[in-house]
Amino acid sequence: MLRVESVTKSFSGFMAVKNANLDVQQGEIVAVIGPNGAGKTTLFNLITGILKPDNGRVFFKDEDITGLPPYEVCKKRISRSFQIVNVFPRLTVFENVQVSVLSQKKKTWNLFTPSNRLVVEETVEILNNVGLIDKKDRTSALLSHGDRKLLEIAIALGGNPEFLILDEPTAGMSPEETSRCIDLIKQLSDKLGLTILFCEHDMELVFAIAQRIMVMVRGTTIIQDTCNEVRCCKEVQDAYLGGSEVCSV
Ligand SMILES: Nc1ncnc2c1ncn2[C@@H]1O[C@H](COP(=O)(O)OP(=O)(O)OP(=O)(O)O)[C@@H](O)[C@H]1O
Ligand SMILES: [Mg+2]
Structure with missing residues (x-):
């Protein structure tokens, strides 16, 4: 449904997003994870037209939507929430x-x-x-x-989106609020059939609801795969999860 191909964005020479790749199939829940400053919000801004990429393409349902302004992206039935409440x-x-x-x-x-x-x-x-x-x-x-x-x-x-993008939906929430939000995201997927892309620092939440995970480090996609593949990926453990063994099936 969504395909991001080698997207790059720099701010005054600083590469915030560097050849990032992402694909999301219809009906999936996909998480983007990565340390602070990895480029997650910038990537979402590039998809939703808030920023224009320097290079690379964004396709939605095989239509090239690269660089469309936000109101045109909304018309394609892509909606988003923001990291800072808006x-x-x-x-x-x-x-x-x-x-x-x-x-x-x-x-x-x-x-x-x-x-x-x-x-x-x-x-x-x-x-x-x-x-x-x-x-x-x-x-x-x-x-x-x-x-x-x-x-x-x-x-x-x-x-009235078909594709929903959530930037840290549970940031700052209490444990009870977080659990309500997890139920809500699952329900939006199961009952309303929405395709959901979100980023989150709360790994429990990510592993609880994501079907696939894309890992970003310093603007670049390290891996996009199932939760277990990502858990077991040495590069992810080294770069993001502190090198600790978190692989469990
Ligand atoms: N408008 C901007 N101008 C200059 N630098 C920016 C701008 N937006 C983002 N950056 C920089 O780009 C990098 C990626 O930022 P971004 O907000 O995308 O990271 P993030 O992965 O969402 O981080 P977090 O987990 O803290 O929300 C950071 O170093 C940030 O300071
Ligand atoms: Mg962010």
């Missing part, structure tokens, strides 16, 4: 998701339709899916950090 703090939970659904449908508030009647069903369904329906009337700024991260996923779902 919601409208003064809007309610409901309104944040409603705005996202409205923009996907290219509708806006107008004088004749009261805003609280627009895309209500779709918005409620998304809030039910992420478990935020009971908090729909809360001002978003007053949510816990974990709930704000879930709201960001809900906003991404407002774009």
Whole structure:
């Protein structure tokens, strides 16, 4: 479904992403892992059009989407959440998701339709899916950090994606919030059939939900394979997991 071929991006001569390769099949959950500064967020920015690669190509469903602006990438039904929470703090939970659904449908508030009647069903369904329906009337700024991260996923779902990209979805969450988020990601894959690409530092989470893992170190893809192959890869152990033996079947 997604194919990233030898993508490179440098900032003032510093190669943040260097010949990175990635492929994701329809229906898969794929994780990108790597130390801080490995280039994971930059890679996601290159896929979603926030940054343009210096070299290399990005294909989605065999269509070349390299360098398309973010709104064009959204139209292809690719949505993402951000590492740093990115919601409208003064809007309610409901309104944040409603705005996202409205923009996907290219509708806006107008004088004749009261805003609280627009895309209500779709918005409620998304809030039910992420478990935020009971908090729909809360001002978003007053949510816990974990709930704000879930709201960001809900906003991404407002774009009606087939392909969802999550940048550290559980960062800063409590253990209970993390376990809720794991259940949510599995449910988005199992029930809604979404294809999911995410990056995460929490290895338990990665091994619990990813079907395949791509490892990035200093901007470069070291390996992309199943969890067990990645666990047993000497290069990964040396470069990323500190050289310790973590291979277990
Ligand atoms: N806009 C930018 N300008 C200059 N350097 C940047 C920019 N964005 C990222 N970098 C640098 O590129 C490298 C990769 O950053 P990136 O944020 O992609 O890493 P990451 O793997 O997401 O790290 P983390 O796990 O800490 O989120 C880092 O050294 C970072 O400082
Ligand atoms: Mg990052």
